[in-house]
Amino acid sequence: MTPSMKRATALLGLAVALSPLTASANQALAQQKACLACHTVDKKLVGPAFQDIAKKYAGQKDAEAALVRSIKAGGSGKWGPVPMPPQPALSDSEAQTLAAWVLSGAR
Numbered sequence: 001m002t003p004s005m006k007r008a009t010a011l012l013g014l015a016v017a018l019s020p021l022t023a024s025a026n027q028a029l030a031q032q033k034a035c036l037a038c039h040t041v042d043k044k045l046v047g048p049a050f051q052d053i054a055k056k057y058a059g060q061k062d063a064e065a066a067l068v069r070s071i072k073a074g075g076s077g078k079w080g081p082v083p084m085p086p087q088p089a090l091s092d093s094e095a096q097t098l099a100a101w102v103l104s105g106a107r
Helices: 003-032 048-058 063-075 092-103
Strands: none
Touching: 003 048, 003 092, 048 063, 063 092
16 A cells, blocks of 8 residues: 555544544534524424435535525525524534534434
């Protein structure tokens, strides 16, 4: 195995090992920011399940940016009559992290 292949294999192994930690940190952020008061990973609560959101946005090239806008600005009518309140206290970085996590199916 060449040195570059060894490096690539090591990086892949590290990414796989850290992915549960990242998912856990993202879920902790969702809990901290009260997202889980209205959403769950796999079933509708007040708002849609994160996995349903991921399915709706699948294949859209601007999905993450659109979801960041929805998270920060709030909205209504996309998922039924209950409006999602705006989240202006979220930083852009937090909104991007949450959007990426939701689009991954909250895994």
